[in-house]
Amino acid sequence: KQEVTQIPAALSVPEGENLVLNCSFTDSAIYNLQWFRQDPGKGLTSLLLIQSSQREQTSGRLNASLDKSSGRSTLYIAASQPGDSATYLCSGAGSYQLTFGKGTKLSVIP
Amino acid sequence: NAGVTQTPKFRVLKTGQSMTLLCAQDMNHEYMYWYRQDPGMGLRLIHYSVGEGTTAKGEVPDGYNVSRLKKQNFLLGLESAAPSQTSVYFCASSYPLFSGQGFFGANVLTFGAGSRLTVL
Numbered sequence: 001k002q003e004v005t006q007i008p009a010a011l012s013v014p015e016g017e018n019l020v021l022n023c024s025f026t027d028s029a030i031y032n033l034q035w036f037r038q039d040p041g042k043g044l045t046s047l048l049l050i051q052s053s054q055r056e057q058t059s060g061r062l063n064a065s066l067d068k069s070s071g072r073s074t075l076y077i078a079a080s081q082p083g084d085s086a087t088y089l090c091s092g093a094g095s096y097q098l099t100f101g102k103g104t105k106l107s108v109i110p
Numbered sequence: 111n112a113g114v115t116q117t118p119k120f121r122v123l124k125t126g127q128s129m130t131l132l133c134a135q136d137m138n139h140e141y142m143y144w145y146r147q148d149p150g151m152g153l154r155l156i157h158y159s160v161g162e163g164t165t166a167k168g169e170v171p172d173g174y175n176v177s178r179l180k181k182q183n184f185l186l187g188l189e190s191a192a193p194s195q196t197s198v199y200f201c202a203s204s205y206p207l208f209s210g211q212g213f214f215g216a217n218v219l220t221f222g223a224g225s226r227l228t229v230l
Contacts (some may be wrong), residue, residue, distance in 0.1 A: 042224070049217070091153075094215060095215055101152060
């Protein structure tokens with residue numbers, strides 16, 4: 001059974017700082033790794049998807065990496081902004097379904 | 111495009127009552143999912159479907175039933191609601207991800223806005 005862990009559970013940083021969110025998974029036989037953002041009271045919004053054959057993906061100030069051999073993924077956010085404040089979730093994808101971590105709640109302080 | 115639409119958005123039930131949550135997607139996605147989200151527990155998969163007429167159990171299927179009679183709709187039923195089913199329910203849809211190197215699981219999931227259910 002796939003288990004996904006995200007550390008830390010919460011993170012507070014000053015505006016402008018670069019930061020890294022961590023995700024680890026127990027079953028390296030994932031098909032892809034997805035990162036999502038969730039704002040309070042809202043659904044999830046997809047940020048990045050990394051196929052199992054890829055090492056990283058980038059979108060704007062976001063960069064996600066995947067190391068299947070160690071069971072780890074990181075989400076790097078450059079030059080953080082208050083609008084980045086949200087909960088970030090990662091998920092490991094089996095053939096059809098995704099298993100989610102509990103998320104990291106990020107607060108960016110102006 | 112509406113994307114994924116969930117109805118109702120809020121509902122209060124008494125223990126033992128039944129209800130159905132409806133999820134509709136207009137993206138012609140093959141895969142559909144029902145998750146529940148609880149504080150401290152994260153998102154947990156209840157049931158999923160990989161195509162019209164097919165359903166499968168996820169991590170926490172007990173107390174729920176599902177049906178996918180039409181490709182665009184995925185229904186989640188609670189036959190006899192219990193307080194432990196108080197939660198926020200999310201529906202999502204996706205499709206198979208293929209690239210030059212083969213199959214890579216479900217593509218990016220599109221989520222609905224959620225349905226908040228309270229069972230008294």
